[in-house]
Amino acid sequence: MLFTSEVRSSDSSFVQAIWRTQSQGTGSFLSPAAIHWDMLLMRYRGKTTFTVQGPETKATRASVPADAEWLGITFQLGTxxxxxxxxxxxxxxxxxxxxATxxxxxxxxxxxxxxxxENADTFVYRLMRAGLLVRDPLFDLLMQVDQPNLSARALQYRFRQATGLTHKTVQQIQRAQQAxxxxxQGYPILDTASQLGYFDxxxxxxxxxxxxxxTPAQISRAQHME
Structure with a gap:
């Protein structure tokens, strides 16, 4: 096992999850596309790095050093x-x-x-109070079928400003995650494609x-090997 991890929910409606991870050895892993962005605190060999990490539109392979620790705050879409x-x-x-220090x-x-x-919720609240962390009040409406009365161009601009992604890209990533x-869970490949509306x-x-x-075959094989 490359990581040991712990995840908890948050009291803040701005936050998707709060998590911490420790690496057990040197290696690499596949980092899938992500529609959310994170604030990521890493401690490694006495050095601390605090990073604002954006969403990703494709899977990439990431390397992992041994005995590193991470604290992550993953933010809700639209924050x-x-x-x-x-x-x-x-x-x-x-x-x-x-x-700074x-x-x-x-x-x-x-x-x-x-x-x-332990205090990540308080940290997020302070960012909100200082105006450094916001949520587009129209975002929840933008995700619905019945869109607010704005031009298509204005809707696209508001959505991309709040997420960094187009609505279509978010939907494609979410559908791939569902697949x-x-x-x-053991669903056949063809049934999965049909159920989620893929052409073939x-x-x-x-x-x-x-x-x-x-690939679908690789994911299915991994499930059978567990």
Whole structure:
């Protein structure tokens, strides 16, 4: 096992999850496409790095050092930092926030105490109160079938500002995640493609290869090997 992990929910409606992970050895893993962005605190060999990590539109392979620790705050879709819009962070254009002291960092001209697993909710609340973390009030409506009375161009702009992604890309990634889940549960490949509206098996394969980093057959085989 490459990681040991712990995940908890958050009291904040701005947050998808709060998690922490420790690597057990050197290696690499497939990082799937992600519609959410994170604030990521890494500790390795006495050095602390605090990163704002953007969404990703394709699966990539990431290397992992041994004995590193991470704390992550994954934010809900539609939540963003006006000074660090998700579109600027897309596909590994991550931003490392400058260290102030061993326990603080610089953000928007002020020093902030680094969050912990236990006080991450308080940290997020302080960012919200300072106006450094916001949520587009129209976002929940943008996700619905009955769209608000705005032009298509205005809707696209608001959605991409809040997520860094187009609505179509979000839907494609979410569908690929659903397909991977079904295959992991033992669903046949053709049934998975049909149920989720893929044109055929080839369409499903191309989608999973791009967004998950594996073919349907690879995901199914891994499920049978467990």
């Amino acid at each position: 963003f930092m006006p000074d660090l819009l998700p579109i600027r962070l897309l596909d590994r254009h991550d931003v490392n926030l400058s260290e 061993g326990k603080s960092f610089w953000l928007s001209g002020s020093t902030w105490e680094l969050p912990t697993y 991977a889940t079904l295959l992991e 098996q080839s369409h499903l394969t191309n989608s999973l290869r791009r967004y998950i980093g594996q």
